[in-house]
Amino acid sequence: MPGNSAATGGSGRPVDGRTERGRQTRERIIDAVLALLEEGETRFAADRIAERAGVSRRLVFHHFADIAQLADAAIARRLGQLAAQARPLPMQGARAVRVAALVEQRARILEWITPTRLAIARLDDPSDRIQELTRQMLDLARLRLAEVFAAELDRLPEQRRTDLLNGLDAVTTWSAWHHWRTAGLDPEQARRTMAATVHALLSSADQSDAADPPPDSP
Structure with missing residues (x-):
């Protein structure tokens, strides 16, 4: 219906559009840190992350309390990807x-x-x-x-x-x-x-x- 901001998720439950946009933004910010890691950077400046993610510096700190929390989230994801790198x-x-x-x-x-x-x-x-x-x-x-x-x-x-x-x-x-x-x-x-x-x-x-x-x- 027009004006309805909710969509239906894969589970069949409504997903609020604003919540989903927030989740996607958070993912983009983490992806930006991982991209910087792949380029060999191990120190993360908020302005650099924001630029790579295509968001404002303010939005970075809206989703993460500080750079340490953001780095923690990105590193955890990267370590979780390690198993995919190993073949029998x-x-x-x-x-x-x-x-x-x-x-x-x-x-x-x-x-x-x-x-x-x-x-x-x-x-x-x-x-x-x-x-x-x-x-x-x-x-x-x-x-x-x-x-x-x-x-x-x-x-x-x-x-x-x-x-x-x-x-x-x-x-x-x-x-x-x-x-x-x-x-x-x-x-x-x-x-x-x-x-x-x-x-x-x-x-x-x-x-x-x-x-x-x-x-x-x-």
């Missing part, structure tokens, strides 16, 4: 193939997530949501390592298995990647370094395992 990895077959697949995926994801991780580091007080999403990301990365290298890990005694998994985890997560990149390595050099380190850790475990006497030896 081979868990059987030649070690070289498994290492290559894992390292290619890690290098691509870690380079992509770097601006977000730097933005998190600059937050004075990351929210519980950001901390939980970061922890989930790290836990999932460790689980994938255990799956991809199960053939090498599962034949080791418990403590040695844990030590090897800890080492693999340390050299395939963002902290190591950021170290290599800030040391001057380009993404391809950093990827090769990661691959060489993973191979070295696995080979070291092979040699240590071969040097151990059989369990029933005197």
Whole structure:
């Protein structure tokens, strides 16, 4: 009917036009922060965000109490998108193939997530949501390592298995990647370094395992 400002949402319930416009504006503002992240920016000025979103500075602070709250919302969304970046990895077959697949995926994801991780580091007080999403990301990365290298890990005694998994985890997560990149390595050099380190850790475990006497030896 003319003059009715409500529309019907997918659930069949009326959606107030003003509320929907507000939601869309909020999304545009978050999208603007993500676009700036993709360009490598990790410090967010309200004027820059407003310009990118096509809204006024006043409207930015109408939807978000401050830039920290806005950054929190954008970072949470970006971390939530991380799972879509990961493809299934081979868990059987030649070690070289498994290492290559894992390292290619890690290098691509870690380079992509770097601006977000730097933005998190600059937050004075990351929210519980950001901390939980970061922890989930790290836990999932460790689980994938255990799956991809199960053939090498599962034949080791418990403590040695844990030590090897800890080492693999340390050299395939963002902290190591950021170290290599800030040391001057380009993404391809950093990827090769990661691959060489993973191979070295696995080979070291092979040699240590071969040097151990059989369990029933005197």
